[in-house]
Amino acid sequence: MTMTPPAPGAAVVYKDPVRQALARRTARRNALVGMGSLIGFTVVIALLVSRTPGWPVVQETFFSPEQFADSLPGLLEAFMLNVRIFLIAEPLILVFSLVIALTRTLRAPIFLPLRVLATIYVDVFRGVPTILVIFLLGFGVPALRLQGVPNDPVFWGTAALVLSYSAYVAEVFRAGIGSVHPSQRMAARSLGLSMAQTNRFVVLPQAIRNVVPPLLNDFISLQKDTALVAVLGPIEVLRQAQIDASSTFNYTPYVAAALIFIALTIPMTRFADWVQARMARRQRAGGVA
């Protein structure tokens, strides 16, 4: 049974039904093969791991269901501190790093000291490992015993994360500013907009849009790095897992802590992928503007 194709030139969508059926069959087969391959691969890995000589001991010390159930509520409660650190640090980082990035683009000679300062800041804090910044601030500043300066380790841990991450994120913003074509700046200036207005209305909106994917990437990284504040002693999720593990000689709480982090970062990662894909689609549609 063959359908007669519409007359040539007709304003309709026409696809050969035989070809359509073939395409559907191929798609179904691809899905089945993919599924089967995934299941087979998982089974092989599971068999290989469970046959290693040390597996029974590892299973007991890392994957004990009882330990998991015992530690999870406490870990989740401690994790709220990580969430709090993240929620406080992130907006501060965004504001601070944008100011740093803009300072580095200032060209007027009067701003030279600011520019030098911003450059030194970025160089230093990108060079020093985050955990060292946390140590130095968390133990160093309270030791000064300054009046009116808080001693709270969470405060200094968060401050260290803000300082460390702002240096990275400032570079992301700077790259974004550099990615806006010079002709955009020229067009804005030719209309009589000042340098500041050009930045505010023309360059920055485009720059920020261009760096959303790398920014989200840095957010994900920051979510994990809130665990570094553990070195100062406050009971966040990693510290809680340490406490649980050392009281029971079982490492399952660490695995539970890892799962908690994953549960938070995976949606964020998928979201970042989605944003990136959407922007790529838009750019393809955009062309010269």
Next chain:
Amino acid sequence: MSPLLEVSGVWKSFDEHPVLRGLDLVVEPHQAVVLIGASGSGKSTLLRCINGLESVDAGRIVLDGDVEVSDPRVDLDKVRRRVGIVFQSYNLFPHMTVLDNITLAPRKVVKVGGARAESEAMALLERFGLAAKARDYPDRLSGGQAQRAAIVRALAMQPELMLFDEITSALDPLLVGEVLDAVRDLKSGGLTIVMATHEMGFAREVADRVCFLHDGIVREQGTPEQVFGSPQEPETREFLARVLA
């Protein structure tokens, strides 16, 4: 009455490569002056210097007999409010609607109220056949529509002098006509225009004066009849023979 624009003895080089070499040009009010010449003859550079987007190395550019654009101490933002420029590559702001593209400078530079800026912009869009596109983003426009929107954006600042820098060179041949129609419209409205173009037919039709740029100076100028009909300089004849062939 002083000329609207007086360019005298302007020199400009990029990295030891001289582009303008003591160029003179006078533009009277309501005149349309068309710049022709080979690529690299300095047409674009001259337009950018007039708008203050490039600083000159020597010489003077005087606007309306009172503002010296070439003076390093002059407030260029003030100059640019009086001189509009449209570029080959449109340079619309891709993150704003057509309407926002047009009202940005009137609102932020002239401090016109939002409602007034919008109604003035809509009137201009209407005049250039773009009213239906006001709320669209630039990526939804054809090249010809984008370039007309760029013209409207420059026009919204009510410039005394309009500069066009090869505004049809990036366009599909089918779309050149609608952009040239817009320029014709402005010319008949009495706007003073300096235009660099490769469209010789249009230059002949619309120009009050044609200037042939060669080696960084105006080598020959005159009415379209003089320059196209009986060119005096051998370089002009050679150039015209090549582009009209």
